Amino acid sequence: MIRELHLKRVGPAPEFNVEFADRLNLFTGDNGLGKTFLLDIAWWALTNTWAGDPAWPQRGNGVPSEISYHLEGKTGLTKEPTISRFDFAHQVWPRSKARPVMPGLVIYVRVDGSFSVWDPARNYWKAMQVKGVDQPDRPSAYHFKPENIWNGLEEERKVLCNGLIRDWVSWQNQPEQDDSSPFNLLSKVIEKLSPHPSEWMRPGKPTRVSIEDVRDIPTVELPYGSIPVTQASAGMKRILGLAYLLVWTWYEHSQASILLNQPPTDTIILLMDEVESHLHPQWQRTILPAMLNVATGLNEKIKTQVIASTHSPLALASIEPFFDENKDKLFLFTLDGTSVKLDEILWAKQGDVVGWLTSEVFELKQARSKEAEIAIEAAEAFMRFDTQNLPGNLKTKDQIHHELLRLLAGHDPFWPRWIVEGMEETK
Template identity: 60%
Template sequence: MLKELHLKRVGPAPQFDVELAQRLNIFTGDNGLGKTFLLDIVWWILTLNWVEHPAWPHREREVSPEIICHLSNQKEKEAYRSRFDFSQQKWLSQQMPPQFRGLVIYARVNGGFSVFDPARQRHSAYNFTPDTLWNGYRLKGKVLCNGLLQDWVNWQRQPDQSTFQLLSSVIQQLAPQPGESMEPGEPMRVSVEDVRDIPTVCLPYGNVPVIYTSAGMKRILGLAYLLVWTWYEHTQASKLLQTDPLNQIVLLIDEVESHLHPRWQRSLVPAILEVMTQLQPTMKVQAFVTTHSPLVLASVEPSFDEQQDRLFLLELQGEAVTLNEFPWTKQGDTVGWLTSEIFGLKQARSTEAEMAIEAAETWMRGESMDAFADNLKTPSQIQQQLERLLPGHDPFWPRWIVTMEAGR
């Protein structure tokens, strides 16, 4: 597993240095500070492939752009590195680790997935678009993947139901609980122009063909399928090669909350960690997750283990981007997370409501109101804005009402 990562003159900062957790690594921070970039770097280190574009180096001549990593199974203090060669315009592996002996799955925010399986392709990876994930992946006359639609139905109709049962279990585990279960239904034809039987999912209001499910559900179904497909095909390849299946998997998920309702956001990460043991009870899992969601962070509070999990924050300080491990502290709920240093909001409200309350608090302290807009200068103006912006049960009202009545 990946233990340390050191980047020089590549990405949004002159240098990043990070010691990684052995199980769960969560990266958060504002847009554009390098969360997806870090996942791309991790993918490159473990697979020696880039998903799309190679990491773009800084162009200063003084220091060579460099990617350095430490793996948990390597000798102490030995670093593996790759440097960017400007003359060849590519990253060269000057001293990279032996091929990672594990599976790597990358769920990208655009709906694509990438899979690296050294038992099947030792020097390249499978990069799925949403279309090839669902309808099949073919390259140079070879069928690399039948696709979700065909594999699902084939597994469902095989006499040996073990793979389909695993898929069903993973889908049910990833769905929010309770009251919003999701499990496979019977395949059905949906069009006179398409001869395929399409898988369906049983939802509380009926069976729905998977091609007509929401964007959020499609991402969950795609992830469930990729997890099962990757493991199934890896075991098949291991049988042909007469080797034992690997017992390590690295999972990269960019913006894990993408397209998902809050119910799904607050259950997905714990469910993913639990699902991995369904593939193989002795499976060692290292996950790298990026998120903007306070619900995702709140969801891992019960299971977060500081011995094997870490939270990292990317921040813009002046003109410099920094990456630091953030001490884990339970915040209790989404409001606590939103107003914590991780997200940095003063209040979990609209900006207008926040400004009105700040004006009210400033007036209650007897301080100057010069910094506020013309409609927030006097108590009556503040009262008018509070009535417009705050619900009647807002916890700020008692303080304001008591202060106003005392001043009469």
């Protein structure tokens, strides 16, 4: 797991300091303030690789750009932070030459539909020679574009992953199925990620979908019928891709651990950028709670650390019954003048989506359209006889009332407060 991350002159702020919680770490804030950037840095700290472009350092003043972090692995928490200072001469962030900490399996779910996986059994770098036997480097990590999830991943003529379509059907056709078989694990994970008991998903029978494609295509059974996974919606594909990657990562890690004669890891770190991406509100309301326990479907003893970004007030509301201040944290990016700040904020239940929208996290005055917000603020000012700064088109009672009729529903809770009969328009 990752415990601490400290940045100096890297990214949008002079300095970022984060102490991560054991289980759930939620990052929110406006666009462009650094949420994805922080996830990229966390991935690099955990894996010593970049999932995309390296973080770019700030320049000038002769002050070094620095990334330092604390990891916890099988041997416990590192005594000293690992520090990397950007090497401008070689344009790289130097990696530590010491034996790296094994933080666990790391899965990065990116907003564009791509995934990255780092496995301590398959991606851990080794010396080129072990006890006199030449041993080639292993892949630094597995990076999946959306098409690789479905059709497989190859590198230098080596098949690194068969892809969802082939693996799903292959797992389903295995003659012996027990609780630890990959197909049963996949079924469990898909069930946990389903949005609601009445909107369940489960694997169906493979089918052919085209005379030009000889593959059998997996299907999912839904309350209204069965569909090939290739015909699923964008949101459903994101969920199915996540379910597959979780199972594939754990299954292949378990197989590699057997070959290496070592026990599998007991930790999974999930990095998720914009957890609500492509998801209907039903799924936005279940995705974070599911992420907290989905790994237990793979192994009951496994520990999960989730580091996620979100813009969704519904996702935040969904976590209220499960948030534990001893194991979870909420962080907020804000723009203070011309400076970006990242702060841990005290957890407070807001009750519903409206509460979250009008909280310090989103800072909306009204959980409405901007036009309705302006009209209600004008109405409230009018009722206070504060008419000096009313908008030009909302100067009179009739103008305000007409605008409220245009914008508000008949059952809107503001109507009982709009009491102006007998009031003077000026005082």
